Each structure stands twice: as C-alpha cells, then as structure tokens.
Amino acid sequence: MSQTAVVTGASTGIGHATAKVLTEKGFHVFAGVRKDEDAQRLKAELGDRVTPLKMDVTDAATLKAAADQVRAALGQSTLDGLVCNAGIAVAGPLLHIDIAEVDKQFDINVLGVLRTVQAFAPLLGAEDGRIGQPGRIVMMSSVAGKMGMPFVGPYAASKHALEGLTKSLRKELGLYGIGCVIIGPGAVATPIWDKADEIDVEQYAGTDYVPAMKRVMAWMQDRGPKGLPPEHIGRRVHDALTNSSPRLRYAEVPQRLTNWSIPRLLPEKVVDAQVMKQIGLRPEDRGEARTDGKPDKTPSDA
Numbered sequence: 001m002s003q004t005a006v007v008t009g010a011s012t013g014i015g016h017a018t019a020k021v022l023t024e025k026g027f028h029v030f031a032g033v034r035k036d037e038d039a040q041r042l043k044a045e046l047g048d049r050v051t052p053l054k055m056d057v058t059d060a061a062t063l064k065a066a067a068d069q070v071r072a073a074l075g076q077s078t079l080d081g082l083v084c085n086a087g088i089a090v091a092g093p094l095l096h097i098d099i100a101e102v103d104k105q106f107d108i109n110v111l112g113v114l115r116t117v118q119a120f121a122p123l124l125g126a127e128d129g130r131i132g133q134p135g136r137i138v139m140m141s142s143v144a145g146k147m148g149m150p151f152v153g154p155y156a157a158s159k160h161a162l163e164g165l166t167k168s169l170r171k172e173l174g175l176y177g178i179g180c181v182i183i184g185p186g187a188v189a190t191p192i193w194d195k196a197d198e199i200d201v202e203q204y205a206g207t208d209y210v211p212a213m214k215r216v217m218a219w220m221q222d223r224g225p226k227g228l229p230p231e232h233i234g235r236r237v238h239d240a241l242t243n244s245s246p247r248l249r250y251a252e253v254p255q256r257l258t259n260w261s262i263p264r265l266l267p268e269k270v271v272d273a274q275v276m277k278q279i280g281l282r283p284e285d286r287g288e289a290r291t292d293g294k295p296d297k298t299p300s301d302a
Helices: 013-024 036-049 060-074 099-126 153-176 191-198 210-226 230-242 256-265 268-279
Strands: 004-007 028-033 050-054 081-084 136-140 179-185 249-252
Touching: 004 013, 004 060, 013 028, 013 036, 013 081, 013 230, 028 036, 028 060, 036 050, 050 060, 060 099, 081 099, 081 230, 099 136, 099 153, 136 153, 136 230, 153 179, 179 230, 210 268, 230 249
Parallel strands: 004 028, 004 081, 028 050, 081 136, 136 179, 179 249
Antiparallel strands: none
16 A cells, blocks of 8 residues: 555645645545545545545544454554644633633544544554554644634643643654654634634623624634645645754744744744734723724734
C-alpha cells in the first residue's frame, strides 16, 4: 500500500481538503466521517484512494472499530500519519454561557483528540511488530490556541489545551519515534464561518455583552470567507507528514504580519487594550446603544 493517513473530521472544510490533497499526493486516506452520505460522497469524489471510517471522536467504541478497520487494511505495516482535525467552535460570553456547551467543546476538541490518539497510536508504531518507520501525528490547533479573542473563550481554551497536550504527548511518544506537529491556522474559508449566522446573540439580551458580540459575529462573517483556502492547510499537512525535519508548529495565518507577528511581539496588555477598545469591552462601554453589528478591525484572527 502507498503511504497512509487517518484524517478525522474529513466530511467538510480543512479535513475534506486535507483528504483531497493527500490522495492527490499519493496517500491512501482513511477518512473519518459520522454520516453515511458523507462517506458515499467522499468515495464518489476520491474513489479507491479513500476509505471512509464511520466514527465519532466522543465515542471510544467507534474509534476502536475504526482502528480495527485500519489495522486489517495495513496488515503489519505502520500507519504513516494521523491528522487530528475533528472539532467544533462554541461561542458566547464566558460569564453566561451554558456549561454544558463548554463541556461539549472540550469533549470533542480535547478529549476527542486524546481518544483518537489512544486508538491509533499503536498503528503508528507504539506496539511491537509494526513494519516501517514510525508514523507522525498532526494536530489541528488554531491562532486561538495562542491568542484568546472575546466570545470564543471555550474554543480558545480547548485549543490552548490541545497545544499543551501535544507538547506533553510529543515527549512521551519519543519513546516510539512518533512525531507530533501542530498546525495553527488563522481564518480559513470553510463552512464553519457560516455558523456564525446561527449564533443566537439575543439569548444574552439581559447581559452587557450584546453590542460587542454583534460586532464580533459580524467581523467573523466578514473575515471568514476571505481566509486561506482550506487546500493551503491540506498542503501544509502533507508537508508536516513527509518533511524529514518538520517544524514543531506552523502558524498558517492570512495577513501574517498584522494578524500574527505584530500581536505576538507587542506586550499583551497593549493587544488586550486595543481589542477591548475596538470591540467595546471597556467600563465606559457598558450600556452603549450601538447594535449595528458593523465589523471592526481586530489585531488577530480567532
């Protein structure tokens, strides 16, 4: 078999683009999906170069079944790559958001990744008898993993946790020669931005946050479609899996100077003050009447 990789969350967005790029580069991709229609669509699009895996990262039993399916396909060969991409973004002010939503965020974005790694790490080389070089794990983080923006606190916290988990995991998996690479995209033009329209800002109508939330949601809807094409991230994943000496972390951010480099160089107090001023999160902004939702510029992508 050609080089092989498991990609979670492959039905849409970055995961779908990654599966497409990897198959074009000669990989056989085991593509994680949750719905039969997504599995059928991937097969129709990518043909024999892809094997859909029905799995849910919140359900260890489905992950074990998927890993068993990959094990049967590989025989004794080593799995070359595991791309942990599946995730969601929960939005809302942290003082008022339903804790059940935050729990769901972490169950998918953090514990789901750990469940996935535990299921597939043996095939990457963490068990005796595998033939071939140890495989490599690519973790899909975010700019939010380094810079937390208002109203995406649960998402930012989950990605920050993923960064720490990966750093620890990288050292532990050194025992088996399995590498771990983080990719931290900024805005990427995927369907996740369409869901900003679905966020019910009015459920927080009794709080002080509605005007600022409307600005942030409008900014997300304006900025998202202008982000990097998902295939750009797919190509970076391919490089992370095949480069003989990859970086430990890649920041793939549009308008990198203003959205990554400068905010990372400036004192955090300065960045915080700028964000709070532009969005309207200072003490003097309480009770403001502005509700037009016009997008303001912000110093970094969430």
